[in-house]
Amino acid sequence: MNRSSTSPAERLVPVTPRGQRTRLKVLQAAERVFGEKGYERASIADITREAEVALGTFYVYFPDKLSVFVEVVDELGARLRRLISEAVAGCESRLEVEREGLRTFFQFVGENRNLYRIVRQAEFVDEACYRRYYDRFARGYVSGLERAMDAGEVRRMDPEALAYCLMGLSDFLGMRWVLWQGEGGLEHVLDTAMDFIRHGMDAHPAEAGSGNKKGPRKPRAPRSKTR
Amino acid sequence: MNRSSTSPAERLVPVTPRGQRTRLKVLQAAERVFGEKGYERASIADITREAEVALGTFYVYFPDKLSVFVEVVDELGARLRRLISEAVAGCESRLEVEREGLRTFFQFVGENRNLYRIVRQAEFVDEACYRRYYDRFARGYVSGLERAMDAGEVRRMDPEALAYCLMGLSDFLGMRWVLWQGEGGLEHVLDTAMDFIRHGMDAHPAEAGSGNKKGPRKPRAPRSKTR
Amino acid sequence: MNRSSTSPAERLVPVTPRGQRTRLKVLQAAERVFGEKGYERASIADITREAEVALGTFYVYFPDKLSVFVEVVDELGARLRRLISEAVAGCESRLEVEREGLRTFFQFVGENRNLYRIVRQAEFVDEACYRRYYDRFARGYVSGLERAMDAGEVRRMDPEALAYCLMGLSDFLGMRWVLWQGEGGLEHVLDTAMDFIRHGMDAHPAEAGSGNKKGPRKPRAPRSKTR
Amino acid sequence: MNRSSTSPAERLVPVTPRGQRTRLKVLQAAERVFGEKGYERASIADITREAEVALGTFYVYFPDKLSVFVEVVDELGARLRRLISEAVAGCESRLEVEREGLRTFFQFVGENRNLYRIVRQAEFVDEACYRRYYDRFARGYVSGLERAMDAGEVRRMDPEALAYCLMGLSDFLGMRWVLWQGEGGLEHVLDTAMDFIRHGMDAHPAEAGSGNKKGPRKPRAPRSKTR
């Protein structure tokens, strides 16, 4: 109600190295705990237990539960974006960029299985931080796509919509085959995704746009069932 | 021990019409409340207040909080799937199916803005119910795609991976342009998505596969079975 | 921070007699506990323990600690005012009113030794409720005094200032001789107070108004410095 | 055990000038903070922040929170008593003493609006220190009044009771017209108070004691309006 005059963030930044270490321990513990239990089910006590500090220590470095969470999400997003941009730095074509980006993302998801749980929780916990997460990704994506379009590497289309298509696609594949551990191996899924990304789903790209309509449509043989 | 044959959670299904009405009121109230506040923040009291029944009444029809939630999620998924399958029933081509499905999904999201909040919460609340939600979607998707592949309408590729690509893409577009209300209008985004889905992002679909630069690239070869 | 949409006072008023009894038990326990320990030192647990109900029961009837406190203060003030006005109902002169009022007040203080602790705490806990307490007293006092002035029973002067003089005087006497239990007995103090109230402190009321100024004023020696 | 002769609360009195300055800064900060937030709501951190020293520094000069508070109260009382006794030093009559004392008190209250909050909190925090505050005031008052009674300036009555009457009266007037800022101006209230103090509230002090009853009641002229 009041908490009035007291400055909001009394002492957030530790000045001594000891304090810095402690803060980091708490932050990392928070990432683990939020990932395992989700925001609501994770208690501050869980976090400090995991960090091996006293309960009160948490409040020396963070004003409340929400703050650590937001910091965890922002930091996680920044880490992933940095990793991806490093991974695609040497790519020559846009397709290569997509494949490398996807691969890096999958690998990150595999190594940080909490990513989904944490980011998705953000939707309810602090929508601003949730949007920020995707906005920042999209921003990077859009500028890369625009460059590729200018270079004639990618067909002209709304780059933001395209970016969200690609992000959604990655997200769901990661969920299904990295998180839920589908059989079939990642590389295979990666191939499929790239195939989709490259051609789209039209069977006859050459006469693209033929889309649905008639057309003698070469029978192209029975190519038996997949599974 | 005594109560002979009755299952542990007795009194779930109301017998009188009055009871049925009450149960439904509670269930619908739960959907609204979960959508607005999220699972954890929604209290049983919130739900019964919204349903305009007494607190105790809740436990007449549901054994616990989790149960209503699961029922809400399952019901929501079923509703959406039914709607989509009705919408695409008359479509002639697979592309038409995709467009109609997407459009229906967007419309549903617009009218049930809680959908995302509810479904995504499920990830932490009851993972089984969360997976079930996507599994069932995917199942329908896969069989539709396989049929289209058999008919030569869609290029052969792993249908489940493709299904998840398409679901992810829809999910993110819905989030971005229906939930967050981007400018540009839905139809435009729909067009972009369909464009992407149709051609893929290759600038020169005619010589598809050229991907990056030149190279005659083996003429499409046997591309063996997917798993 | 949020508590947003939920109505503030979910269920304050009990509908069943059982609930009414419980609420009253809690309210009375709160009065005792606040009186003994003061607002800040009194915990909700203290109150419910005293009331012999479970901790959570408190929150069934009161939204928070502050609310009970305010209710206790208001109720206490109302009780005292009612008592006093009943006590002076039959008085014939204003002086009699004063004496009876004072006596009733002292008696009340003796029987409700928490009164001071509770009311004075209010100054820090909820200033509005503190002022309200004295305002209401003063209001009654003022109208009584005005009537007495109109009747020529009391010398004309600012009635509100006079009311506060009399209230302050009562308050401090009650504190010193009822609460702190001075020797000399209450009646004696009452007499002194009434003597003061009646004549004022001037030794020679006959030549009242001589105030300080001149005046033959029996030389009565050098009247040395006061402290 | 070891530290030989040092009293339990060592390190209370600073030896260096620097230490003395620091101690004073903390003490004054404490007065401000206690005045603004009250004892319980004021934290040591608030005090040290206000004093612009580190948290630990507090415990260099004070053994605990209670100690500073008591020192603040005692010091405040001493300051006020000193001020008043200086102000009335030159007064010739007891009435003049009263008027000057009251005026000085009001002025002090206006300049130290925390006075009430601090002193009254003392009632719950440390009753001894609270009583001491009023006892000391009363002591000085009593001896002054006794002298005035001996000199025939003031009618004989229980001097301690009279002292508490006058203190209560001052206290409430100060609260109402200095703290709560009534209209009408201080001087006017001062006049009313002095009028009351001088004559008492009997309309016909000359025949004092007639109290209520009839009696020819000397018309005593137009008794002009007070406001």
Add this chain to the structure above:
DNA sequence: CATGAATGAGATTTCATTCAT
């Protein structure tokens, strides 16, 4: 002298669930 990190007991408040009516 001065600092600020660390502690953990304790306070308020919420809420799923049970039960008597």
Add this chain to the structure above:
DNA sequence: AATGAATGAAATCTCATTCAT
């Protein structure tokens, strides 16, 4: 069928105080 009172475990957050530097 429906009600609403009652419960108590658990969670968040505060803060006086200690201690190593």
